[in-house]
Amino acid sequence: MHDSSSVVFRGGRMWTCSPWALLPPIYSLLTAAGLWAVYFLAVDEEKIVPLGSKYRGNGSFYPPYISIAGNFPPASCIFSEVMNLASFVGFVIAALRYLQLRQKMDKQWLNVGSLAAFSVGCFGMTLVGNFQLFTEETMHNFGTFLTFILGTLFCWVQSYVTLRVNLRNEGRKAAALRFLLSGSITLCMILYFSLMAQGLHVHAAQCQWALPLPGGVHGALGVPAPTGRAVGTTETQLLHPRPFHCHHGYRFMSHFLSTGRKSAEFMFSPHADVL
Template identity: 30%
Template sequence: MTAWIVLPVSLSAFSITGIWIVYAMAVMNHHVCPVENWSYNVTCTEELPRPGFPKTCCTIQDIPLISKCGSFPPESCLFSLIGNVGAFMVVMVCLLRYAQVIEHSHRCWVNTSALVSGCTNAVGLVMVGNFQVDHAKSLHYVGAGVAFPAGLLFVCLQCVLTYRVAVTALDYWMAHFRVALALGAMVSLVLSGIFFIHESFILQHAAAICEWVFTVDILVFYGTFTYEFGTVTSETLMTGLQRSHHGSGVIIGSRARGSTLSGATKGLKSPGGSSTSTHLNCTPESIAML
């Protein structure tokens, strides 16, 4: 058991708790409507806010999308903090997982692709957290368009890696559990996208619920790395980087040797390649015999 086991759990607990606190603050400040509300109006008359109570009249602007919950202060400040800290922790988890797989002698393109997709997911999270949808809509949607697919790709690739490095029956059960989480994330993301493009209030609300399910699902998936990180040491990351560097050195060295042999072969060849030049480059003994 090492201290790294706390990292995935902290990521899940901090992020899930944080976004639900943001949601609660947004509801209490009348910035969004509660998730259990399915009744929406085209317009609403101005109502006096009642502290501690949610809105009674909701429009399409009050649908509790995660991004909408973090659009206005004070909850937007916490939303940005969660995005930044969560992105940093995601990068750390991805790097440790990448190094751990290499440490188990499983160097493959799937592992590298998982690292790239995980870091891309982190970049998208930073953009989503710092560019609120009501103030920088284009940048916010770019960040969401990067974070959500990259996060889904990351969990799918990690499912493949989990099966590849599995040894015990418990390892395979963890792989099965991750596949279930990945399938749930895929279904919820697809449904969220389908519902979001419609103008129906009900479908828009359903899209918000699917978005919440997808986000929590992905964060729970990150938390499952606690199972493997119990064997991670402080040297795991360095070992992975050193092996990767050593592999690059071997490739470079082989290429250098290949170029040296090629140069030597070229040096052994005559400057001319035609039969005429071969006859012209005769030795003195051959000329004497003639």
């Protein structure tokens, strides 16, 4: 049996890739889905105007900013849960990325600084989720600053790191796309603050809601291709397996219990590109 639970067949041989590769895209999709659930619930509760409408600053409706959408119950309950879970899983992904690059970078301060910056950004996400805008405006805005600024910084640093480390000779392609996404995130932030200062709240909110899209794709780029480590199982062996005997059950259970340890060893091996 091989060490990983994810396999791809190429040229009659089995190639392994770590199941941890699914963590970044799942994290991005679920976080975006949670935020949009908050938006639709706030619109349904008639707390904010839809993103496609015009905001005139009158009545009981508020502009459709993310923080305002998550300010009123029951949407605030979902918003807090989404932000808390997103901050925890984001920190885990950043820690795994740090471990992956720990032995591959000559500038360790860049790797450590990237982890520290994103960790503080994840802490800012908890402030955004737990301190509603209309209740604790100062604390909420401070968390927003940490989340957006340090999150954007993390994207730029990881784009540079992707180019320098060049895992599996894909550094230029992946880094070019990551730089493009980092630029899109930065542009959305500049437009957001600029439009908000001019009182164009709906347009500013549209830029704010657009931020999770390039950020999510940037994170989902952690999905690797197969690592290229053949484990010697051919299609013939898979089509004609050996008969199963009783003593094979003991071997299977031993392998099952050690799967976590072996997956961790493979994930942090020099040949694995996880995030």
